[in-house]
Amino acid sequence: MARFIERHPAWALIAIIAIAVVLWLVFAIWPPGLEAAIGRKRVFLNAVLNGITLGGLYFLVASGFTLIFGLMRNVNLAHGSLYLFGGYIGYAISTWTGSWILSFIVAFIVVALVGVILQLAVFRRMEGQDLRQTMVTIGLSIVFADLMLWVFGGDFYQIQTPAWLIGPIQLPLLTAIKSSGEPVYLQYPLVRLVIFAASVVIGVAMWLALNRTRIGMIVRAGVDDRDILAATGVRIQLVFVLVFALGAGLAGIAGVVGGTFQSLSPGEDTRFLLASLVVVIVGGMGSIPGAALGAVIIGLAEQLGSVYIPTYAIVVTFLIMVLVLALRPQGLLARR
Amino acid sequence: MDSVAHRLSAVGAGAALELRGVTRLFGALAALTDVTITVRPGERRAVLGSNGAGKTTLFNCITGDFPPSSGTIRFFGEDITQFPPYERIRRGLRRTYQISALFPGLTVQDNVYLACRGVSRGRFSFLRPGQNDALMHATENLVQAVHLAAVKDQRVAELAHGQQRQLEIALALAGAPRFILFDEPAAGLSPTERRELIEILTSLPAHIGYIIIEHDMDVALRVVESVTMMHNGRIFKEGPPREIESDPEVQELYLGGGHE
Amino acid sequence: MSLLQSTQFRPDPSATTARRAFIRAWPDFQNPAAWLVALILIIMPLIASGFFLIEIFATTLILGIIALSLMFLAGYGGMVSLMQLTIAGFAGYMVAVFGVSGNANISLGWPWWLATPMALALATLFGTLGGALAVRTEGIYTIMITLAIGAAFYYFTNQNWAIFNGHTGINTVATPHFWGVDWRADIAFYYVTLGIAAICYFAVQYVSRAPFGLALQGVRDNSRRMAALGFNPNAHRIAAYAFAAFIAGLGGVLQVWNYRQISPGSVSVGACIDILIIAVVGGITRPIGPFIGAFIFVLLRTFALDVLIKFGLDGNRFRLLIGLGFLAIVFWSSDGVIGLWERWRRHHVSSAKRTGGGRHG
Incomplete structure (x- = not known):
């Protein structure tokens, strides 16, 4: 931090002023x-909180993608298809058993299994051919989308929020x-806060796993330099399968979250794929x-944009991406 | 310093290539440390040193493939330190690569034609060259000069190793080169091909200077008039070939046990 | 993989140099099959009804033009851009916005000969700017960035009512009428489309052997080496985006004339990906590939319903069929159906040779 201030005094000043302004606006x-x-403070605070909690959801989707x-x-x-599939699984489980928590577990396991099958049956055969792999994922997304349309139809589904999470909670924020x-305090849906907290926990857990465990070290070394992996004699295929399973499973969990927050329908897969793309491009x-930072930025931009400049909200998101590409093409927190 | 005197010193030196205090870091590792070299126009020089001495990094700094971390590079008096590679090439600098860097999907003729086109106008031309196009003639001549006329319509991927090395040299000779950097041009060549290479190098017009990286002392010392020894990213010794060859320190480091 | 044209046809050794150069430059003129296809295309209105002429052939040619722009970028420049349909759609929207349409509050009412060049210029600008963004990173990132641009445009057209009229889009777009001809009438429109497709096809083929195209292929193979030859690789990449954007823009203008309306559905992410599918299924190493891919795609889209129902299957599973077909092509051929066809022919020729060469013992 001190080094950053030393190296970019102007940027540091701008950042400090921006943080001060935001803190003032909030408190x-x-x-x-x-x-x-610019309207009531309640609207602003709601948009900010919606943005941050949406960022939590985006992080769940994008972290698997970026990994x-x-x-x-x-x-x-x-x-995006894995996300939507996870959501449908979660819906099926929660309506069948009535258990919200169980739907997370099942969605994670089922979608992770899909990831394992994909890695073993498809991507292992075309290792190193990134363009061909990407083409295959495009083909798969079309097939999955149509299969899901076949089974679930074009209806909207919403996963029932469990009783103990329904309703608003009063936050210590004056409006x-x-x-x-x-004084009037802000009321905010408890479920969104709980889910946001959960995604923070998942994010921290992932960060710890990557930085403090042996397998995490291997994965990180592989991200930095893939040739190292082969040289260390690690069973690289096993690592690949595990990472694919984890990434897919996270998308599955995100699907359940999205199904609770919002709704599930054909087209959501594309929306969340796009969100992941932009988050990852911005974050690195x-x-x-990087995915966490990008997710919060994009979530905030979307929510604030849709409140304050509704017909150009998407442009804000897009401009952020353009700006990052122009100034720091590798993304905000990428190494290279 | 007085600006006139400054300019005069640049012109007065009349150096083709002048490096001052060039350093290149890769993270914490210094691949080049404080390298200062002056090469006269038309001068032919060898850079010797064991693997990892920083020879190819030196070339990459000069051509701008990797910019130096600090120091300045002048080319015929002009400060090119901040120029992108293509601007340096357009000013008459050329290089070959240690591992052939060609266009395997294109034919020999297309490869050479691209090299000729790269240093002339019309790089973005949408018009195909006609039969009497000057650049087509230049291409034909170059292909002949490096003995590749027989295979000019073959795709580069189909060429033998020696032919690919010759094509590398052809690419470096395109246009009007003023100074060329040869990175191990003799690597992997047969004795006959080496003789051809020496013949090509010695028959270059006298105004074209070059630096050659070469492990084969027979080749290197036959085609240069001065030698720079590098060790661990630093200049270790400079002088005429005979002197360097007989220098005891050099012999110990490089010609003796130091060389693999 | 690039200049297969030059090795595909072994010229007769007795031919003069000029003739050989001509054959190398225009391989199609040596190929009897190409002449046959050209002849069929020209007399098509005599054979086909209006439905086939427009719904099958004109649509194929339009999608082929848009996919051709992707083929140019991917095949010669190594840049897989998913925003080509977005550029085409943008051109279409601009024709509707600057020209005459049923939405008088939006359209400016310019005559077609002003609105169309304007739309093409803006589409080229759009593609150039998008390309300038995409070349900031390399390789596989291109797909992600161009897809993000395409998706952003789709959501923007949905949200924006001032210019793009939101999700209803712009309807009853006027088409050119001059010299007493309604150029949107079936036969006239077919010939317009055929003419523009032919121009685009030959232009791409010509440019691929011109200095610009050769340099682009050099950048694709080894951009660092190109810089060491005096080329500015990113400038070439951006110029390629500009050229491709112009071609895509032409396709987009034809498309909006064809349907006489444009809406966000025309620029959806799925439609962007369809263009990639068309180019990949046809083969992205040669300009003919996208047209073959488009023909297969249009046939499937038009008749899959009937065929599937005939076999007792659910007729709505057209996209499943497309997806599975695409996967099959990606798995088995790196050069689309052309690659499959050539492999089959080579196999055929070599087995024929083997039986014929038996007498050598």
Whole structure:
């Protein structure tokens, strides 16, 4: 941190000012002039929290995508299909058993198994041919999409939020002071906060696993230099299968989350594939912290954009991507 | 320093290539440390040194494939340190690669034609060259000069190793080179091909200088007038071939046990 | 894999140099099959009904033109761009926005001969800027960035009402009428499409052997070496995007004239990927590939329903069929159906030789 300030004093100053402004916007009572200019503080806080929690969801999808890409140079364009498949599995399990938690476990296992099968049956045969692998994932995404359309139809599904998570929770964030002098606190859906906390836990766990365990070291070494892996005599195929399973399983979990937050329908696979692409391009290909940063940035941009400039919301997301590509083409937190 | 004197010193030196304090780091590893070299126009010099001495990195810094971490590089008086590779090439600098870097999908003639086109106008031309195109003639001549006329319509992937090395040299001779960097041009050549290579090198016009990296002392010392010894990324010794060859330190380091 | 044209036809040794150069430059003129195909295409209106002429052949040619622009980038430049349909769609939208349409509040009402060049220029600009972004990174990243650009455009057209009229799109787009001819009438439109497709096809083939095309193939094979020959590789890549964008733009103009409307559905992510499928199935090493791919794609799309039902299957599974076919091609041939066909022919020739050469013992 100190080195960053030393090397880029101007950027550091801008960042500090930006953080101060954001903190003020979140914690202060807005003066009437500001409310008149950009609307109520409650709307703003809701958009910010929605953005951050959506970022948590994006992180779940994109972390698997970036892990698979980083290690195997496999641009898995069927990642969105894995997400949607996980969501449908989660829906089926939760309506059948009524257990929300169980639907996560089953979705993770089933989608991870799909990942294992894909790696063993398909991608192992074309190792090192990244373009061909990508083509295969495109073909698979079409086939999966049509199969899922066949089975589940074009309807919208929503996974039932469990009773203990339903309803809002009061946050210690002031939105306004009533004329009577009574403070008004922000109400926010508990389920979104819980899911966000869970994705933070998963992210930290992944980071720890990558940085503190032997297999994590191997994976990281492989991301940095794939030739090292072969040289160390590690059973590289096993590592590949495990990483693919983990990445796919995370997409499956994300599907259940997305099905609870939002809804499941054909087309969601593409939406989340695009989100993963942009998150990973912005954050840095192959980097887990990068995926986290990118996910929060994109989540915030989408939510704030849709509140404040609804017809150009997508443009904001896109401009962020363009800006990153222009200034730092390898992504914000990538090594190279 | 007075700017006129500064400019005069640059012109007065009249160096074809002038490196001052060039250093190149790869992370924490210094592949080149404080290298200062001056080469006169038309001068022919060998760079010797064991593997990892920094010879190819030196070439990469000069051509801009990797920019130096610090130091300046002048080419015929012009500071080219910040130039992208293609700007340096357009000014008359050329190089060959240690491992043939050719276009395997294209024919021999197309390879040479591209080299000729790269240093002339019309790089973006959408018009195919006609039969009387000047560059087509230049291409034909170059192909002849490196004894590849018989295979000019073959794809490079189908060529023998020796032929690919010759094509490398043809690419470096395209246009009007003023200075060429040869990176181990004799590697893997048969004795006959080596003789042909020496013949090509010695018959280059006198105004074209070059630096050659060569492990084969017989080849190197026959085609150069000065030698630079490198060791661990630094210049270790400079001088005429005979002197270097008989230098006891050099013999111990390189010609003796140091060389694999 | 690039210049197969030059090795494909072994010229007669007695031919003069000029003649040999001509054959090398235009391999199609030596190929009787090519002449036959050209003849059939020209007399097609005598054979085919209006439905076939437009729904099958004109549609094939239009999709072929758009896929050709991808083939140019991927085959000669090594850049797999998924935004070619987006560029075509953008050109289509611009024709509708600048020209005349049923949405008078949006369309500016320019005559077609002004609106069309404007649309082409803007589409070329769009493709060039997108390309300039995509070349910031290399290799497989190109797919991700161009797909992101394509998807962003799709969602933008959905959200934006001021220019793109949201998800309803722009309808009843006017088509050119001049010299007393309705150029959107079946036969006239077929010939317009055929003419533009032929121009694009020969232009790509010509440029592939021109300095620009050769340099692009050099950049594809070894961009570092190209820089060491005096070329600026990224400038060549961006120029290739510009050229491809112009071709894609032509396809897009024809497409909006064909359907007389354009909406976000025309630029969806699925449609972008369809263009890749068309190019890959046809073969991305030669300009003819995209047209073959487009023909197969259009036939499948048009008749899969009937065929599937005839075999007692669910007629809605067209995309499943496309996906499986695409997977099969990717698995078995790196050069699409042309590659399969050539492999089969070589096998045939070599087995014929083997039986014929038996007398040598």
